[in-house]
Amino acid sequence: MTTKPAPMMPWPEEDFSVYGSVEEKPVGKIQGFVAKAMERNWSMIPHVTHNDEVDVTDFEIRRKAWNAAHPDKKRTLLPALMKCTVDMLKQFPQYNCSLSADGKKLFAKSYYNIGFAVDVPAGLLVPVIRDVDKKSLDDISAEIVALSEKAKTKGLSMQEMSGGCITLSSLGHIGGTSFTPIINAPEVAIVGITRTQQRFVPDDNGNPVLRQMLPLSLSYDHRVINGADAARFLRAMADWLVSYEFS
Template sequence: MSVESVSTAPPVAAPAVVNGSAPAGVGANLPPWPQVDFAEFGEVEVKPVSRIQKLTGAFLSRNWLTIPHVTHQDDADITTLEAFRKAYNEGGPAVKLTPLVFLIKAAVRALREFPQFNASLDGDGKNLVLKKYFHIGVAVDTRFGLLVPVLRDCDRKSVLELAAELTAVSLKAREKGLSMAEMSGGCFSISSLGGFGGTGFTPIINAPEVAILGVTKTRLTPQPSGDGGIDWRKMLPLSLSYDHRVINGADAACFTAFIAAALADPQTLAA
């Protein structure tokens, strides 16, 4: 199914958009969006916003305005993980291992340990629905816009199986787009900007999920070594945005620390 069908057949009605930004009823008392003739100030070019951008933009606006976001920052030492990956990939496998598949496995373990992260508030916000499955969404940048395919039952798949599935679905997302079914049912999302750079950011939660993990570019950090010298470690910045109605700061700190500890032991994640 093409991305055009994604933009015209959402699983639920898209939120009404006021002044191109916020859903109707949310921030209704804010001043109207400025209407400016930009051509008065210089040359301009007008490009229409794609259907997928309009749809995702509306949902992102709703999520940002209605969910009390907090972002917790931490670092994960992936020196051992990177050595493990390099050794495996140098063998010339059909599908190479990326840090992202290890992040998926680490996230699954963290969701098991902290079930409040593998949950959603119901429609009226009176009940917390705790999920017993582990479906992970992975943000993919495409020519259509940002798409988030969902990898299902990640607890039952090896890193090799996840690597093959992630490669295939990412290629499909970039070339053809994805159906809504392929982007629905996620428990937790991961957004990786490691290939682009950055030191941290605030990813927007993908409702009705209650948290999302963002990662940026790995950096070398000096650490004291046992012999009194300096040991250079590869540190991966983690940015965890969470819904403060469901998760508190201590939960978030423990969650990212758990992920960091899991990433430090790649052999266990690959087992």
């Protein structure tokens, strides 16, 4: 015999003016859409978040050296992470899938479109860069700049926010040490990036050395991805960044 779950308690309604001065404002159109999508994604997807960190000390040395030698083609972290993510999707194809609405079918993708979250005054938008595997870092960087600017000014079409395989959400320009990004359905995972931290870690001889550590947070759909897969995914990302050479 199965029992029905108890109905959810109603949302509390109060007259806030009893406590002091208040101003009633409507929820913006974009934020209202984002709120509904986030409520659906959080309530329907069994989220788990795995946290790890990457020693990017040598990566940053190489990046800064490249930028000094090529001031007209400077490199930033996000385009490199997009290239890294493509390699991760190839190595771990279960991340490049989507579940059907009823959860009975799995769609395995053979393309590599990467979304990235953009913080705009009216809310949050996720433009998608298509065929990242076929594009250079310069091409990816230019698209990130163009789509970010359009998102913050003119806005994006649904076409420009559709077809993603996985999303990157970076808060590194603001701060934080980790967070739980909500999966952008129908994708099955999202990577969160926060600000690089300077920390002393022991070297091979046990002596403390100052290193730059990049925190990464991977939220995944536990119906498709298991915990060990998530740990392997972020470890593989770390290995990729440690050995990556800019070109």
